[in-house]
Amino acid sequence: MALRLSKASMRALRYIAVLSLIGFCPLLVHAETVASVWGSAILRHERDWYSSTQARAIADSVLRYQSREGGWPKNTDLAVLPGSGADIPSDGRENTFDNEGTTLPMQFLARVIDATADDKYRQAFFRGLDYTLAAQYANGGWPQVYPLREGYYSHVTFNDNAMIRVLSLLRDVAGGKPPFAFVDEQRRRRAREALERGVDLILRTQIKQDGVLTAWCSQYDEHTLEPAWARRYEPPSLSGNESVGIIRFLMGIPHPEPEVIAAIEGGVRWLQISALRGIRVERFTNDKSEHDKRVVADADAGPLWARFYELGTNRPIFLGRDSVVHYTFAEIERERRTGYAYYGDWARELLDEEYPAWKGRTAAER
Numbered sequence: 001m002a003l004r005l006s007k008a009s010m011r012a013l014r015y016i017a018v019l020s021l022i023g024f025c026p027l028l029v030h031a032e033t034v035a036s037v038w039g040s041a042i043l044r045h046e047r048d049w050y051s052s053t054q055a056r057a058i059a060d061s062v063l064r065y066q067s068r069e070g071g072w073p074k075n076t077d078l079a080v081l082p083g084s085g086a087d088i089p090s091d092g093r094e095n096t097f098d099n100e101g102t103t104l105p106m107q108f109l110a111r112v113i114d115a116t117a118d119d120k121y122r123q124a125f126f127r128g129l130d131y132t133l134a135a136q137y138a139n140g141g142w143p144q145v146y147p148l149r150e151g152y153y154s155h156v157t158f159n160d161n162a163m164i165r166v167l168s169l170l171r172d173v174a175g176g177k178p179p180f181a182f183v184d185e186q187r188r189r190r191a192r193e194a195l196e197r198g199v200d201l202i203l204r205t206q207i208k209q210d211g212v213l214t215a216w217c218s219q220y221d222e223h224t225l226e227p228a229w230a231r232r233y234e235p236p237s238l239s240g241n242e243s244v245g246i247i248r249f250l251m252g253i254p255h256p257e258p259e260v261i262a263a264i265e266g267g268v269r270w271l272q273i274s275a276l277r278g279i280r281v282e283r284f285t286n287d288k289s290e291h292d293k294r295v296v297a298d299a300d301a302g303p304l305w306a307r308f309y310e311l312g313t314n315r316p317i318f319l320g321r322d323s324v325v326h327y328t329f330a331e332i333e334r335e336r337r338t339g340y341a342y343y344g345d346w347a348r349e350l351l352d353e354e355y356p357a358w359k360g361r362t363a364a365e366r
Contacts, residue, residue, distance in 0.1 A: 038079040040100065043107055047179075050115035059112045062105050063124050067094040069147065070131030074101035096145045097135075097157070102128060103165040114179030122182060129173065129187055132166060136194050137222055140201030142166050144219075152230040155219040156201070159230055161245040167198045168249060199253070199260070201225075202246060206263055207238060207311070213266025215243035215274075215309070227311065233319040233336060240274060240305030243267055244346045251358040255365060268355050271347045274314060275303035281343050286334070293337045295329050304343045318342055 037058065049055055061081045065072055065088055072078065073089035074096050082088050097103060109125045112118070135146035141156030142163045148154045157163055173180050174191040183191075205225055207214050215238040217227035227236030247267040250260055280301040286292045306316030310325070317325050320332035329342060336342075 038077045040104065042079075043104075043111065045111075047111070047115055050111040055112055056116065056118075059109060059121055062109060063120070064088070065094075066105070066124055066127065069095050070127040071095035071097075071102045071146065072105045072128070074099035078105060092145065092147075092149050095131075095147065097132075097142060097162045097166055098144045099160060099162075100165065102132065103169050106132075106169060110179045110182075113182050117182070126183075126187070129183070129191070132169070133187075133190050133194055136197065139222075139225065140197035140199075140204075141220065141222065141225075142198075143222065152219065152228070154222055155228050155230065156205070156222050156225065157219050157230075158216055158239070158242040158246060159218040159234070161242065163198070164242075164245045164249050167195060168252075170195045170198070171252070199250075202250065203259055203263055206266065209312070209314070213263060214238060214270040214314075215240075215267055216246050218242050232321050232323045233332075233340065235308060235317070235319055235323070235325070237311055237317060238270070238274075238309040238314065239307065240271070240309060241307050241341070241344060241346045243271065244305075244350050247271075248350060248354065251354065256362065261362065264355075264358070268351065271305065271351060274305060274309060275347070276306065276316065276343075277301070277303050279304065281329075290334065291338055292334050293329075295343075302345060302348060304345055305347050307340075307342050307344070 042058070045055075058079045062072070062078045064082055065076065065078050067073075071094065073094045076089060088094065095102070106125055106128045109121050109128070113121045113125060131146070136142055137156065139156070143154045144157040144159070144162055145153040170191040173183050174188050174195055176183065176188050202216075205220055206216055207227070217236055218234060218239045218241075219228050219230050220226060221228040229235055247264055250256070250264050250267075253260055256264075278297060278299055278301065279295050280298045281293055281304070282296055283291065283293055306318075308317045308319070309315065310317045315327060317327060318329050318332045319325055320336045326332055329337065332342075
């Protein structure tokens, strides 16, 4: 009987074979975990690891996925060498800032460059940085995909922290500290200028209600900077998720100007008043033996935030694939209830720990 392997398993075996050829013992790598090497955790190794045979093998694989424009795809295990061109996303999917596309490969390569000084990785990083800088709109924002694609991909995108990840990368590049000390001064200067434009865009897009600063939308029209639709269940609205990432980024600005402080304070106040208490979301099996989710009362539950709050009313809203606005979670289809994060505790750590610490630092600087 012939043994059939999944595509992921075949790619994992190719990865092990490559490691064997370059001298890294595959017996030290569990076959089931090879495909999960790639992810944000890859940035948390000690510096010496990035000069290892394993790290260099992963870096060589990352280079294979870089597009001719300089970007990288999302939702792709870049640690596994592509077996053929068919394994490399194309047709517009190869260049994105969504879901850690482009930014994570650059952060990883920077660490390998810092540890090895290998010029092939340096040149790939520079291509990625030049690509990232070229993608910025004149208004300071970034699209989800570049070169631009028709549709919501071209909106200024805070959704899933895409633009915040870009700005965080540029902040580190502009600072010129390890592992980014290898970046030349001209590119650092361009990164600083892009960073300043991006921060200005953040301040201009914070929503005001009755003259009071509140939160941010997940995406904005790239021309008008008005809140915009993304997918059919992602409406123009105040975001209880993306606003947290924006505030966290702003709190990382040293010696903030008054307008930055005001933006943070306004966003934090909004998160505080928008917290949903006395409820939790639980998984259950419905009467059709299907996995489902529901909201239940729980006086002991910690605060939650809705992903979407209605503009003007600040009421949590829920939309399924029909784009109809509902005010209760149970009214949308099961497929969306189980397949999308409409609730989360996103702001808990920010409000309980990070914001008080920031307040203390800011007060000390004055």
